[in-house]
Amino acid sequence: MVWKLDRLGRSVKDLLTIADDLHSKGIALRVLSGTLAGVYTPHGEGKFFFTVMAAFAELERDLIQQRTVAGLEAARRRGRVGGRPTVMSPDRLAAALARRERGESPSEIAKALGISRATYYRHINRGSAAGA
Numbered sequence: 001m002v003w004k005l006d007r008l009g010r011s012v013k014d015l016l017t018i019a020d021d022l023h024s025k026g027i028a029l030r031v032l033s034g035t036l037a038g039v040y041t042p043h044g045e046g047k048f049f050f051t052v053m054a055a056f057a058e059l060e061r062d063l064i065q066q067r068t069v070a071g072l073e074a075a076r077r078r079g080r081v082g083g084r085p086t087v088m089s090p091d092r093l094a095a096a097l098a099r100r101e102r103g104e105s106p107s108e109i110a111k112a113l114g115i116s117r118a119t120y121y122r123h124i125n126r127g128s129a130a131g132a
Helices: 012-024 044-077 090-101 106-113 117-129
Strands: none
Touching: 012 044, 044 106, 090 106, 106 117
16 A cells, blocks of 8 residues: 555656566555555556556656755755754854863763753864864
8 A cells, every 4th residue: 555656666667666566466556545546457558547647746756856956945045054053152162162171071061051962072073173
């Protein structure tokens, strides 16, 4: 069972290969939603219709990907950066570096600054490389 055809494979070739492999093993493929909702029939009209719908699913997937990339590029040109905001300000980084110089452990530094150890390590390595 698959929710929608485009969730099964990335290309028409993948979808046909998967569907035919399942059928050859005696496993029925059931699509739960979309135009092809129902059971896949690998003969005649069923295979033709499946192939056409697989091509549309691949086209739709490609268009979504292109729009996403274009949207991200447009946002970057406007100065927008994706992802979560950083919790490590320049002041916190300086404090972390100073505490490290005094011999405090990464766990102690992270706890004192209210950050995770992973955040400490991610930023402290950048700060050290920058000569801070």
